[in-house]
Amino acid sequence: xxxxxxxxxxxxxxxxxxxxxxxxxAVFGASDKNGGFDPKNANxxxxxxxxxxxxxxxxxxxxxRRPVGDDDILIDIKYASICHSDIHTIKGDWGEQIYPQIxxxxxxxxxxxVGKNVKNFKVGDRVGVGCMVDNKNIALLQKDAxxxxxxxxxxxxxxxxxxxxxxxxxTGITQGGYSDKIVINAHFAxxxxxxxxxxxxxxxxxxxxxTFSPLMKYKIKKGDKVGVSGIGGLGHMAVKLAVKMGAExxxxxxxxxxxxxxxxxxxxEVVVVSEPSRDLARFKGVLDYHISTIPVQFDxxxxxxxxxxxxxxxxxGMGENFSITQSNLALSASRVNFTSSLIGDMKETQxxxxxxxxxxxxxxxxxxxxxxxxxxxxxxxxKEARYRYVIDSASI
Amino acid sequence: xxxxxxxxxxxxxxxxxxxxxxxxxAVFGASDKNGGFDPKNANxxxxxxxxxxxxxxxxxxxxxRRPVGDDDILIDIKYASICHSDIHTIKGDWGEQIYPQIxxxxxxxxxxxVGKNVKNFKVGDRVGVGCMVDNKNIALLQKDAxxxxxxxxxxxxxxxxxxxxxxxxxTGITQGGYSDKIVINAHFAxxxxxxxxxxxxxxxxxxxxxTFSPLMKYKIKKGDKVGVSGIGGLGHMAVKLAVKMGAExxxxxxxxxxxxxxxxxxxxEVVVVSEPSRDLARFKGVLDYHISTIPVQFDxxxxxxxxxxxxxxxxxGMGENFSITQSNLALSASRVNFTSSLIGDMKETQxxxxxxxxxxxxxxxxxxxxxxxxxxxxxxxxKEARYRYVIDSASI
Numbered sequence: 001x002x003x004x005x006x007x008x009x010x011x012x013x014x015x016x017x018x019x020x021x022x023x024x025x026a027v028f029g030a031s032d033k034n035g036g037f038d039p040k041n042a043n044x045x046x047x048x049x050x051x052x053x054x055x056x057x058x059x060x061x062x063x064x065r066r067p068v069g070d071d072d073i074l075i076d077i078k079y080a081s082i083c084h085s086d087i088h089t090i091k092g093d094w095g096e097q098i099y100p101q102i103x104x105x106x107x108x109x110x111x112x113x114v115g116k117n118v119k120n121f122k123v124g125d126r127v128g129v130g131c132m133v134d135n136k137n138i139a140l141l142q143k144d145a146x147x148x149x150x151x152x153x154x155x156x157x158x159x160x161x162x163x164x165x166x167x168x169x170x171t172g173i174t175q176g177g178y179s180d181k182i183v184i185n186a187h188f189a190x191x192x193x194x195x196x197x198x199x200x201x202x203x204x205x206x207x208x209x210x211t212f213s214p215l216m217k218y219k220i221k222k223g224d225k226v227g228v229s230g231i232g233g234l235g236h237m238a239v240k241l242a243v244k245m246g247a248e249x250x251x252x253x254x255x256x257x258x259x260x261x262x263x264x265x266x267x268x269e270v271v272v273v274s275e276p277s278r279d280l281a282r283f284k285g286v287l288d289y290h291i292s293t294i295p296v297q298f299d300x301x302x303x304x305x306x307x308x309x310x311x312x313x314x315x316x317g318m319g320e321n322f323s324i325t326q327s328n329l330a331l332s333a334s335r336v337n338f339t340s341s342l343i344g345d346m347k348e349t350q351x352x353x354x355x356x357x358x359x360x361x362x363x364x365x366x367x368x369x370x371x372x373x374x375x376x377x378x379x380x381x382x383k384e385a386r387y388r389y390v391i392d393s394a395s396i
Numbered sequence: 397x398x399x400x401x402x403x404x405x406x407x408x409x410x411x412x413x414x415x416x417x418x419x420x421x422a423v424f425g426a427s428d429k430n431g432g433f434d435p436k437n438a439n440x441x442x443x444x445x446x447x448x449x450x451x452x453x454x455x456x457x458x459x460x461r462r463p464v465g466d467d468d469i470l471i472d473i474k475y476a477s478i479c480h481s482d483i484h485t486i487k488g489d490w491g492e493q494i495y496p497q498i499x500x501x502x503x504x505x506x507x508x509x510v511g512k513n514v515k516n517f518k519v520g521d522r523v524g525v526g527c528m529v530d531n532k533n534i535a536l537l538q539k540d541a542x543x544x545x546x547x548x549x550x551x552x553x554x555x556x557x558x559x560x561x562x563x564x565x566x567t568g569i570t571q572g573g574y575s576d577k578i579v580i581n582a583h584f585a586x587x588x589x590x591x592x593x594x595x596x597x598x599x600x601x602x603x604x605x606x607t608f609s610p611l612m613k614y615k616i617k618k619g620d621k622v623g624v625s626g627i628g629g630l631g632h633m634a635v636k637l638a639v640k641m642g643a644e645x646x647x648x649x650x651x652x653x654x655x656x657x658x659x660x661x662x663x664x665e666v667v668v669v670s671e672p673s674r675d676l677a678r679f680k681g682v683l684d685y686h687i688s689t690i691p692v693q694f695d696x697x698x699x700x701x702x703x704x705x706x707x708x709x710x711x712x713g714m715g716e717n718f719s720i721t722q723s724n725l726a727l728s729a730s731r732v733n734f735t736s737s738l739i740g741d742m743k744e745t746q747x748x749x750x751x752x753x754x755x756x757x758x759x760x761x762x763x764x765x766x767x768x769x770x771x772x773x774x775x776x777x778x779k780e781a782r783y784r785y786v787i788d789s790a791s792i
Contacts, residue, residue, distance in 0.1 A: 150705055154729055217706075309546055310613075312733070315724050322725040328711050328736040329718040333550055337708070337733035340724040 042067055043170060044074060047396055048179030049370045050100035051090045058373040060396075061100050063175060065183045066168040071138060073121050073186045074113035075129065080177030081106040081202040081365070081390040082376055083233060084295040085131075085318070089163050090377075093320045097163055104177025105131040105161040106205040108198045109393070111189075118186040126192040128353060130205035131343050133174060133184040134159040134166075142187065151345025152188070178373060180396050190350040196357040203233060203363040203388040204352055206343060211238035211291060212352035213344030214314045215245060218289055222246030227283070227290035227306055229273075230317055231258050232380070233363070234293035236387040240265050240361050241352075242291075250287065252280070252303070255383055261364070276302040285309060285334075293317045300338075301330040309335035316341050363388050369395035438463055439566060440470060443792055444575030445766045446496035447486045454769040456792075457496050459571060461579045462564040467534065469517050469582045470509035471525065476573030477502040477598040477761070477786040479629060480691040481527075481714070483773055485559050489716045493559055500573025501527040501557040502601040504594045505789070507585075514582040522588040524749060526601035527739050529570060529580040530555040530562075538583065547741025548584070574769060576792050586746040592753040599629060599759040599784040600748055602739060607634035607687060608748035609740030610710045611641060614685055618642030623679070623686035623702050625669075626713055627654050628776070629759070630689035632783040636661050636757050637748075638687075646683065648676065648699070651779055657760070672698040681705060681730075689713045696734075697726040705731035712737050759784050765791035 043064035050061035068074045086103035088094050107129040111121050121127060135141045136157035152158050159166055162176030169175070176182075192201045211234050220226055220242055228238040229252035242249045243266035251267045253259070259270045273279045276299060283306035290306055290313045297319035304313045304326070313336050315324065324340075331338060344352070356362065364387045368376055376389040439460035446457035464470045482499035484490050503525040507517050517523060531537045532553035548554050555562055558572030565571070572578075588597045607630050616622055616638055624634040625648035638645045639662035647663045649655070655666045669675045672695060679702035686702055686709045693715035700709045700722070709732050711720065720736075727734060740748070752758065760783045764772055772785040 150731060315727075318724055322723045323721060324724045324727075325719060325721040327718045328714060328720045329738065331711075331720075331734075332736035332738035335546060335735070335737075337735055338727075339731070339733055340728035341731075342725065342728035 044068065044181060044183055046175075046179050046181045048102040048175065049373055049396060050102045050178075052099050054090060054092045054097065056087070056090060056374060056377045058178070058370070060370070061102070063100070064170045065175065065181065066166070066170075068113050068115055068183050070115040070117040071185050071187070072115045072183055073111050073118055073127070073189060075107070075109040075127055075182050075184065075189070076112045077107055077109040077177060077180055077182055077393045078198050079108050079202045079390050079393060080104040080179070081233075081388045082373065082380060083206050084380060085206070086176070087377055087380060088295070088318070088320070094318070094322065098173050100171070101163050101173065102175040102178050103162050104179070104391075105129070106202045106207065107161075107177035107182060108192055108202045108205070109182075112181070115186070121186050121189060126194070126198070127189040128192050128201055128205045128349070129161065129177065129182060129184055129189055130209060130349050131161050132158050132188045132346075133161050133182070134188065135185065138185060138187055151348070153343050153345060178370065178391055178396070180393055188346060190346065190353055192353060193357040196353065197362075199365055199367060199390055200362040201353065202390050203237065203365060204356055205349065207233040207237045207363065207388065208241075208352045208356060209344035209349045210234055210316050210341070211293065212241055212355065213348045214291060214316065214339075214341040215241055216348065216351075217341070218312050218314065220245045220247050220289060223248065224288040225250070225286060227252060227287045227303070229253075229290065229292045229303055230294035231255070231262055231387070232293065232295070232383070232385060233388045234316060236262075236265070237363055238291050238293060239267050241355075243267065244359050244361055250283070261386070280306050287311065290314070291316060295319065297323065297325070300324065300326050304331065304336050304338060305334040307334065307336045310337065312337040312339055314339045314341050365390045367392050371395065440464065440577060440579055442571075442575050442577045444498040444571060445769055445792060446498045446574075448495050450486060450488045450493065452483070452486060452770060452773045454574070454766070456766070457498070459496070460566045461571065461577065462562070462566075464509050464511055464579050466511040466513040467581050467583070468511045468579050469507050469514055469523070469585060471503070471505040471523060471578050471580065471585070472508045473503055473505040473573060473576055473578060473789045474594050475504050475598045475786050475789060476500040476575070477629075477784045478769070478772055478776060479602050480776060481602070482572070483776060484691070484714070484716070490714070490718065494569050496567070497559050497569065498571040498574050499558050500575070500787075501525070502598045502603065503557075503573035503578060504588055504598045504601070505578075508577070511582070517582050517585060522590070522594070523585040524588050524597055524601045524745070525557065525573065525578060525580055525585055526605060526745050527557050528554050528584045528742075529557050529578070530584065531581065534581060534583060547744070549739050549741060574766065574787055574792070576789055584742060586742065586749055588749060589753045592749065593758070595761055595763060595786055596758040597749065598786050599633065599761060600752055601745065603629040603633045603759065603784065604637075604748045604752060605740035605745045606630055606712050606737070607689065608637055608751065609744045610687060610712065610735075610737040611637055612744065613737070614708050614710065616641045616643050616685060619644065620684040621646070621682060623648060623683045623699070625649075625686065625688045625699055626690035627651070627658055627783070628689065628691070628779070628781060629784045630712060632658070632661070633759055634687050634689060635663050637751075639663065640755050640757055646679070657782070676702050683707065686710070687712060691715065693719065693721070696720065696722050700727065700732050700734060701730040703730065703732045706733065708733040708735055710735045710737050761786045763788050767791065
């Protein structure tokens, strides 16, 4: 079965057939169009570490990527970090997958080849790649005609970085960053400034922008009381970013052992949560804003209710099947605006890179070899990551 | 088992134990306090039509209500209308019930007795009663010290009109409006102006205020594109109210036969929905605001997505177990503020009564006798109501 995550979304009984109409739903493999991509060059031979099934075991794999087209750049990957989304995808939590598959959408490297139409990048540039690598109607996209101003991630024509049907790829799907090279449309690359270490830049491409985008959209400002729940890769960036924006940050974590770290990042308070309805009770109606990065299904009510009436709660963590069940009675009692946010657009991606470089905001990372990926997946799921595993591509 | 709707909410596995902390959760029967109520008078002998089980069959019943205390008024009920909430409650959709039980929280009548502390009402006044009849800490409530300004319906000490544990009642629970008389704390009565027909006033006490409150909270104004989905008792009021506020209203209904009615109320367009993802597709990101009164669980995604990014969607219909399941991926794609709203406060209840009287906005009603209640329940569930059944209390 040629099923991708997006196919799943389209076909899921839970979601109904609605997403195909309402965004985040492109099924790329269904298209026969070449969309202006230049196939004249040869495929690019690559190495990577792939999952061959849903078990979470990674092994070396040689494969080919699509040729470098006129609008594309080829990148020599230096580092790629492990996002919980990678794990959800490979496990099949978001739908049946095609294997072998290489995840990874927090990628940094050096440009090694540019297509003839590419203007913003040259060979040798330091670049980053996040969750998106191309778009079927890039001309329309660049006129902002296809997303209603919401950003590339909401275009039905956007191609996501891995596991996404793409007939130009010999493997049938896009392959991600646990690899030595990647071919992407240059629109989806950002510049990494010289003063930002590659190792520290990688996690910004998803964890950074996914938390930065809603913090900016909801205009977090000095003195705002901001809650961050789930202090992993995304959450630890949310704490650091919100602190830098001047917010009074309360972090909610299930890991007592993270407390000292979180306080060192400038959080005002850390609440170690074991029983949410009890442990969050004293925050009822207290916070101006709350962002949850919790990457599994959970009872949102106590978290939502921590926000002041008519304030906003944003869910960026995506659990199994993207499904969220809540009580509309509890939601009505909180009077909170319940919102969800998906990564960020390319401008926001460049913005968060620059914001972090300028303000010396860095993720906490642990550098690993490709042979450690399998073990790292287990550690992330056991909440042992502190806070992002970054794969050194030299080890691939 | 002495279980009320609120007990259920408290104990439900879906909702967790969160509501007891986060509002809308008082379990009145657990209290032994008399709360300042004066028990010196005798119980009030009443007649009503009660449900004796969850079947939806109503039969005459004689019972007693609590005595008229110093802060209370006794009302001779003239009309009471049938709300879908009555049906949900009696069926047990919102939790196990105590029977016999008389539902009904859209009540109008004449004051026949007043307690010595009552200042705003006198014998003979035309009054209305909605979903609330008392509060354990009325002094605190009146200082607005217990609801954070959100309204009486969010006080943990508020007593709802029927099926709510109250030890002062000989039947153990409050009994609603399908009856000849009712005793309530005067704080929870509103004045019905002389120029508003009793028959037309009754549905405003729940259907009216439940839709009026969010339309006001979210500041609907001239020219706003407003969606209303579910055109029953609540929805038909939402259409009329929003039209009067100057909105361009699009109504979404599953009943082709309601189309002409809805257009006659001033809606700009009526969409007959049989397949939501298809039928609402052309509204993607179009509306400024959307209120759903759909009283069952449904796939909210196509409805939510009809709202412009960063606009608001409000759910006032409450389905089985108050539970709502949605895709946070779809929600993220819409960028919509998802909100829920519970009835309205007493000020809003008086406001909607006055607004409708002043602007000649009237519900569409069909007057029935008490012996028709059983049949009316079936018709409401079969979407045959046009649009509110109002029980003539003279028939009780």
